[in-house]
């Protein structure tokens with residue numbers, strides 16, 4: 001029998017909660033008077049089904065059953081857990097809690113509220129001790145954080161049970177020990193939001209410039225080390241105390257319109273530095289720098305794979321250097337088309353780079369070559385592309401975490417429809433894998449081969465001719481299991 005959660009309020013956030021519970025195997029009953037609620041939740045659920053499983057490396061549980069209740073009473077019947085996500089109006093939340101507790105007086109109720117304190121939510125409640133804050137972040141089905149904020153009226157065992165339920169659906173329940181308006185995260189968001197509104201209002205920056213300032217810089221840092229660990233590293237080997245000493249005086253400078261700041265004194269420095277030492281002191285600064293850099297490489301590669309934000313910048317930089325490199329460099333050698341680093345997610349249970357990542361590395365190499373000859377994303381968007389029809393991979397060496405790899409490409413032959421290449425994945429001068437591939441040029445709409453565009457062939461031909469002078473790789477034409485000479 002699946003466990004049941006009740007979602008009261010099925011908008012942006014309630015829909016996300018419903019998806020999070022459903023995809024983790026819970027049955028979900030939603031109550032929302034909006035006649036569009038079922039459609040809207042269906043759209044959120046479609047997003048979640050397309051996204052959440054991609055984060056899992058184990059099979060997802062069977063999806064729970066979704067139902068839409070006609071009343072709050074029907075929704076909460078038999079529910080083990082209730083999440084309230086109605087509009088951010090305190091009197092509305094009070095009314096909803098009262099309706100819930102008429103039929104479920106003992107069931108835990110998490111509120112998605114962005115800013116009300118639990119003690120405010122609990123006012124007038126028949127059983128205030130079951131109401132607490134469980135504040136999520138949009139999209140709830142992907143972002144794990146839920147700020148769990150109790151008041152003294154909540155029993156510790158109830159809060160621990162609520163936190164365990166949130167963990168079971170893949171969330172990170174951050175226990176906020178002292179209730180305050182907007183909890184922890186929303187206070188940061190509000191501070192940044194208000195400063196951003198001033199910058200736009202005063203004509204200092206546009207919304208786009210502010211977003212670029214975030215996602216090209218500190219946004220990447222905050223996503224993997226937050227604020228304090230980032231600044232600890234920024235303090236260099238002298239750590240947080242040095243950082244505080246250097247940047248403490250800034251608190252008196254007009255660096256923000258938020259002017260209510262704590263007095264900068266030794267007590268504050270010792271408090272911050274002491275907690276930073278307790279949080280991160282088990283790593284040296286150099287270790288933190290390597291962890292930071294490895295995390296940022298993973299983030300940036302993920303963004304590059306999607307050609308988004310800072311990843312778009314990386315792709316554009318590659319394209320510029322590729323053209324410059326190949327315009328200048330003689331094409332009488334295999335073309336160096338890709339550089340990559342073996343990331344933690346590439347390591348398999350044998351402790352080395354997993355086999356599929358060699359094909360990924362070759363794909364990065366061939367994709368870069370296709371961009372070089374004008375058959376990149378814009379060419380694909382116009383309806384033509386090269387599809388890989390055949391690959392022979394030879395695994396020649398083990399790659400380990402952190403190895404820096406290079407992908408080179410040699411054209412073995414080409415005509416208007418076919419592109420026959422030999423790719424080497426190298427660690428320095430060592431070839432750790434070779435891949436012989438045949439790619440076919442395709443009309444994607446007709447889904448059949450066709451001649452490549454004259455502009456593409458014009459860029460491909462000189463490389464093909466130049467590569468005829470290269471020695472044919474010994475492994476070219478081999479079949480699987482063929483004995484080596």
Ligand SMILES: NC(=O)C1=CN([C@@H]2O[C@H](COP(=O)(O)OP(=O)(O)OC[C@H]3O[C@@H](n4cnc5c(N)ncnc54)[C@H](O)[C@@H]3O)[C@@H](O)[C@H]2O)C=CC1
Nearest residue numbers: 009010011012013032034085086087088112113114136138
């Ligand atoms: N939108 C966001 O980025 C975030 C919002 N929150 C919080 O989540 C809560 C919901 O916000 P959103 O989902 O963004 O708002 P929303 O406007 O998308 O959804 C609110 C839903 O409540 C429904 N509703 C209104 N009265 C109701 C009632 N008596 N019974 C049941 N449903 C009722 C509405 O029909 C609507 O579908 C708010 O407390 C908000 O502060 C929390 C985190 C992020």
Ligand SMILES: C[N+](C)(C)CC(=O)CC(=O)[O-]
Nearest residue numbers: 113114136137138186189
């Ligand atoms: C803007 N906001 C206050 C609704 C933001 C949140 O509450 C959390 C989030 O998802 O950013």
